[in-house]
Amino acid sequence: MLGELGNFTLILAFCLALIQALLPLTGTLVGDRRLMAAGRSLAVGQLVFLGLAYIMLTLAFVANDLSIRYVAENSNAALPLIYKLTGVWGGHEGSMLLWALMLSIWNVAVAFFSRALSLEMLARVLAVLGTVAAAFLAFTAFTSNPFARVFPAPAQGADLNPLLQDPGMIIHPPLLFIGYTGLAVAFAFAMAALLGGRLDAAWARWSRPWTTVAWAFLTLGIGVGAWWSYYELGWGGYWAWDPVENASLIPWLTATALLHSLAVTEKRGGFKVWTLMLAIVSFALTVMGAFIVRSGVMSSVHAFASDPDRGVFILAILAATLLGSLALYAWRAPRIGLGGAFGWYSRESLLLANNVLLTVASAAVLIGTLYPLAVEALGIGKISVGPPYFDAVFMPLMLPLLFLIGIGPVVSWKRSSPSETYRQMRWALAISVLVGVLWPLTMAAWKPLTALGLALVTWILLSAAIDLGKRIARRRRSQGTAKALAAALQPSFIGMHTAHAGFAIVVMAIAMVGSYEQERDVHLKPGESASLGEYTFTLRDSSQLRGPNYDARQATVELAYGGRQIDTLRPQLRTYDAQPRMPMRQASLNRGVFRDIYVTLGSRVQEGGWTMRLYRKPYMFWMWLGGVVMALGGFLAAADRRYRMAPAAQRGEAGQPAAPAPGPGPAATAATMHSEVRR
Amino acid sequence: MSKRSALLRFGLPLTLVLVLLGLFYVGLGTDTEELPSPLVGEPAPAFELPSLQEPQTTLTEADFTGEVALVNVWASWCRPCRQELPYLQEIAKRDVPVYGFNYRDSRQNARRFLEAFGNPYDKIAFDPEAEAGMDWGVYATPETYVLDAQGIIRHKHIGPINAKVLQEDLLPLIEKLKAEQQS
Numbered sequence: 137m138l139g140e141l142g143n144f145t146l147i148l149a150f151c152l153a154l155i156q157a158l159l160p161l162t163g164t165l166v167g168d169r170r171l172m173a174a175g176r177s178l179a180v181g182q183l184v185f186l187g188l189a190y191i192m193l194t195l196a197f198v199a200n201d202l203s204i205r206y207v208a209e210n211s212n213a214a215l216p217l218i219y220k221l222t223g224v225w226g227g228h229e230g231s232m233l234l235w236a237l238m239l240s241i242w243n244v245a246v247a248f249f250s251r252a253l254s255l256e257m258l259a260r261v262l263a264v265l266g267t268v269a270a271a272f273l274a275f276t277a278f279t280s281n282p283f284a285r286v287f288p289a290p291a292q293g294a295d296l297n298p299l300l301q302d303p304g305m306i307i308h309p310p311l312l313f314i315g316y317t318g319l320a321v322a323f324a325f326a327m328a329a330l331l332g333g334r335l336d337a338a339w340a341r342w343s344r345p346w347t348t349v350a351w352a353f354l355t356l357g358i359g360v361g362a363w364w365s366y367y368e369l370g371w372g373g374y375w376a377w378d379p380v381e382n383a384s385l386i387p388w389l390t391a392t393a394l395l396h397s398l399a400v401t402e403k404r405g406g407f408k409v410w411t412l413m414l415a416i417v418s419f420a421l422t423v424m425g426a427f428i429v430r431s432g433v434m435s436s437v438h439a440f441a442s443d444p445d446r447g448v449f450i451l452a453i454l455a456a457t458l459l460g461s462l463a464l465y466a467w468r469a470p471r472i473g474l475g476g477a478f479g480w481y482s483r484e485s486l487l488l489a490n491n492v493l494l495t496v497a498s499a500a501v502l503i504g505t506l507y508p509l510a511v512e513a514l515g516i517g518k519i520s521v522g523p524p525y526f527d528a529v530f531m532p533l534m535l536p537l538l539f540l541i542g543i544g545p546v547v548s549w550k551r552s553s554p555s556e557t558y559r560q561m562r563w564a565l566a567i568s569v570l571v572g573v574l575w576p577l578t579m580a581a582w583k584p585l586t587a588l589g590l591a592l593v594t595w596i597l598l599s600a601a602i603d604l605g606k607r608i609a610r611r612r613r614s615q616g617t618a619k620a621l622a623a624a625l626q627p628s629f630i631g632m633h634t635a636h637a638g639f640a641i642v643v644m645a646i647a648m649v650g651s652y653e654q655e656r657d658v659h660l661k662p663g664e665s666a667s668l669g670e671y672t673f674t675l676r677d678s679s680q681l682r683g684p685n686y687d688a689r690q691a692t693v694e695l696a697y698g699g700r701q702i703d704t705l706r707p708q709l710r711t712y713d714a715q716p717r718m719p720m721r722q723a724s725l726n727r728g729v730f731r732d733i734y735v736t737l738g739s740r741v742q743e744g745g746w747t748m749r750l751y752r753k754p755y756m757f758w759m760w761l762g763g764v765v766m767a768l769g770g771f772l773a774a775a776d777r778r779y780r781m782a783p784a785a786q787r788g789e790a791g792q793p794a795a796p797a798p799g800p801g802p803a804a805t806a807a808t809m810h811s812e813v814r815r
Numbered sequence: 816m817s818k819r820s821a822l823l824r825f826g827l828p829l830t831l832v833l834v835l836l837g838l839f840y841v842g843l844g845t846d847t848e849e850l851p852s853p854l855v856g857e858p859a860p861a862f863e864l865p866s867l868q869e870p871q872t873t874l875t876e877a878d879f880t881g882e883v884a885l886v887n888v889w890a891s892w893c894r895p896c897r898q899e900l901p902y903l904q905e906i907a908k909r910d911v912p913v914y915g916f917n918y919r920d921s922r923q924n925a926r927r928f929l930e931a932f933g934n935p936y937d938k939i940a941f942d943p944e945a946e947a948g949m950d951w952g953v954y955a956t957p958e959t960y961v962l963d964a965q966g967i968i969r970h971k972h973i974g975p976i977n978a979k980v981l982q983e984d985l986l987p988l989i990e991k992l993k994a995e996q997q998s
Contacts, residue, residue: 376894427839431839447843448843451836451839451840451843454839455836458832458835458836459832462825462828462832466825466829506835506838509839509842510838522890522893522956524919655927657927657930657931736931738930738932739933747930749927749930749931
C-alpha cells in the first residue's frame with residue numbers, strides 16, 4: 137500500500153511540475169497575469185506531494201518492506217534505525233527522490249522569497265525550474281522508480297553498502313544535492329533573463345544570493361565527502377580524483393567563477409553574457425555529473441549499478457539542457473550586451489583573470505575525467521589518467537589564483553594602477569614571504585613549494601585584514617567608531633573575506649598534510665610497541681565483538697606522547713553479514729588541532745598480532761575548519777540586507793514590456809553609482 | 816559583429832557540445848566491461864621490468880607465462896583496485912597464478928597497499944613509467960588479462976572485478992583454458 141501511495145504522489149508531483157513548466161510561460165506569452173501567478177501554488181503542490189512520496193519511502197524502510205525492490209536492495213532487518221532512515225538515499229532510486237525533493241524545496245523558496253521580482257520574471261524563473269523538475273521527476277518515476285515492487289519478495293534484504301553506514305554519509309548526499317539543485321536556480325534566473333531579453337544590476341542582485349547559498353551548500357557537501365573518505369575508506373586520503381569526486385568539483389569551480397562574475401555584473405554591469413554562460417554551464421555540469429555517476433559509463437567507488445536506459449535518459453536531459461539553453465543564448469545573448477568597459481588593471485580585470493583560471497581548472501579536471509571515456513569510445517590511445525595528471529595540472533592554476541585573491545579586494549573598480557597596489561600591499565607581501573620561509577621550519581623539512589603555498593595563505597589572510605582595517609579607518613573619520621564598525625561589518629563584505637580566509641585555511645592544510653604527513657607500517661604482537669616521531673603505539677590486546685549487523689575484530693592500541701599515555705585507540709576490521717567478502721577497515725583517530733593520529737588495521741598475524749598502519753597527519757583539523765569557514769562566508773554574504781530590499785524602482789517597471797538594453801541600462805547605472813558611493 | 820566572429824562565438828560552443836554528447840552516447844553503447852582488445856588472441860607482449868618487491872630481480876613476459884594465469888594492472892592510488900582485491904585472492908586460491916603490473920605508482924606506496932589490504936600476486940612487475948603498460952594497451956587501472964598456457968591473451972577485462980564478473984566470466988574461462996591445457 138505504501139509503495140502504491142508513494143508512486144501515486146511521485147507521479148502527481150511530476151504532473152504538477154509539467155504544468156509549472158507550461159502555464160506560467162504561456163502566461164508571459166499571452167500576458168495573462170493569473171497564469172503567470174500559477175507557478176507559485178504549483179511549486180507548493182509539488183513540494184507537498186514529493187514530501188509525501190519521501191515519507192512513504194522512509195516508512196517502507198522503517199517497516200523493512202522487502203516487497204519494494206529498492207528497500208530489499210538497500211536495507212536489512214538488522215540495519216540500525218538511523219541507517220534505515222538515511223538508507224533512503226543510499227542507492228540510485230532513492231537518491232534521485234531526494235534530489236527531486238531538494239529541487240522542489242528551492243522551487244518553493246524561490247516562489248516565496250522573490251517578492252521583489254516582477255511577476256513576469258518570476259513566472260519565467262518558475263517555468264524553467266518546473267521544466268528541470270519535470271525532467272528529473274520523469275527520470276525518477278519512469279526509469280528509476282524507488283517504489284517498484286519485486287515478486288517474490290526476498291526473505292532477507294541485501295543491506296546497505298557498509299561504506300555508507302556511517303555518520304558522514306548521513307549528511308554528505310543531502311548537502312551535495314542541495315548545492316547541485318541550487319545551481320538549477322541560478323540556471324533558471326539566467327534562462328529567464330535570456331527569455332526576457334534583459335539583464336541589469338537588479339537581475340544580478342536577485343540571482344546572487346541564490347547562487348551564493350547553492351555554492352555554500354556545494355562547498356559543505358564536498359567538504360563532508362572529503363571528511364568521510366578521510367576516516368571511512370581507511371586510507372587516510374581525503375581526495376582521490378575519482379570520477380565521482382570530480383563530478384562535484386567541476387561544477388563547484390564554475391560556480392565559484394559564476395559568483396565572482398555576478399559580482400561584476402551587479403556592481404559594474406559588466407561580464408553580462410559571460411555570467412549567463414557560466415550559469416548555464418554550471419548547471420549543465422551538475423547534470424553531466426549525474427550522468428557520469430548514474431549511467432555506468434565510468435567505474436568508480438561511488439558509481440551506482442549501471443543501467444543503459446537510465447544513461448540514455450539523463451543524456452537526453454543533458455542534451456536538451458545544453459542545446460536548448462545554448463540555442464536560446466545564441467539567439468538572445470546579443471540583445472543583452474556586454475556591459476561597461478574597464479582598464480587593464482582594475483578589479484574587473486582581476487576578476488576576469490579569476491574567471492579564466494577557474495574555468496581552465498574546471499576544463500582541465502573535466503578533460504582528465506572524461507579522457508578514459510574518450511579513449512575507450514575511439515578505441516585508440518594508451519594513456520591512463522590518475523592523480524599524477526590532476527596534481528600536475530591543478531596546482532599551477534591554483535597558485536596564481538591564490539595570489540589574486542589577495543589583491544582583488546583591495547584594487548578599485550574600473551581603473552587602478554599596480555604601483556598603487558604595491559604601495560598598499562608591500563608590507564603584507566614582505567610579511568607573507570617571511571612567514572612562508574619561516575613556517576615550514578617548524579616542521580620536519582623545508583620545502584620550496586610548501587613555503588610558497590604558506591606564503592600565499594598568509595598573503596590572503598593579511599590582505600583581508602588590511603582591507604578591513606582600511607575600510608574601518610576610512611569611515612571612522614567621517615562617521616565615528618561605532619557607526620564605522622557597523623558599516624564595515626556589512627555581511628557581504630565580511631562574507632567575502634571569510635570565504636577567502638576559509639579557502640586559504642584549506643590550502644594551508646593541504647600543503648601541510650601533503651608535505652609533512654608521516655606514516656609507518658608495523659607488525660605488533662600484544663605488548664609490543666612502535667613509535668612514530670614522539671608518539672608511541674602499544675598493542676594491548678585483540679578482541680572480537682559483535683555489532684548490530686557485523687562481526688568485528690578490534691585491536692586496543694594505547695597511544696602515548698613523550699612517555700605519557702594520551703588516548704586508547706580501537707581500530708576495527710569489520711565483516712558485515714550481508715557482504716562477507718569485503719572486510720571493512722574502521723580506522724581509529726586521535727584528533728587534535730595541530731595533528732591527527734590515525735591507526736588502521738592491516739591483517740591479523742600469529743599470536744594475536746596485527747599488521748597496522750600508523751599515520752601522523754599535521755593540520756588535518758584545519759582542512760575541515762576551512763571548509764566550514766568558506767561555506768559560512770557564503771551564507772554571510774547571501775544574508776546581506778541589500779538582497780532583501782525590494783528596489784522600489786524595479787517594482788514600478790514590473791509590468792513593462794522587456795526592452796533590449798544595450799550596455800548598462802538605467803537601473804545598472806543607478807546601482808553602480810550606489811555601490812560607488814558605498815565603497 | 817561580423818559573420819565570422821558570430822560563427823566562432825556560436826559555432827564553437829555548439830561543436831564542443833555536440834562532440835561531448837556524441838562521446839557520452841558512444842560511451843554508453845560500449846560496454847565498459849567487455850571492450851574488445853586488439854591484443855586478444857595475440858601472445859603476451861614482451862617486457863623487461865624490475866620486480867616490485869626485489870628491485871634487483873628483472874621480470875619478463877616469460878615469468879608471466881607457462882600456465883593459465885591472470886595478469887592484473889593496478890596502482891595504490893586506484894580505489895577500484897582495492898575493491899577487486901578479494902576477488903583476485905579468490906582466484907589465487909584456486910591455484911591460478913595472479914601476476915601484477917604495478918602501474919604509474921611508487922614502490923613505497925605500492926608495498927604499503929599490499930601490506931594493508933593483502934597480496935594476491937605471485938609476481939609483480941614495477942612499471943612506474945607505463946612502459947609495459949603501453950605495449951599491453953592499458954587504458955586505465957584496473958585491468959585484467961587472462962592468459963592461456965601458451966601465453967596467448969584470451970580475454971581482457973577493463974574495470975574492477977566483481978562477484979558477477981568472477982562467477983560468470985573469469986572462472987568459467989579459466990576452467991575452459993585449464994581443460995584445453997590438459998587435453
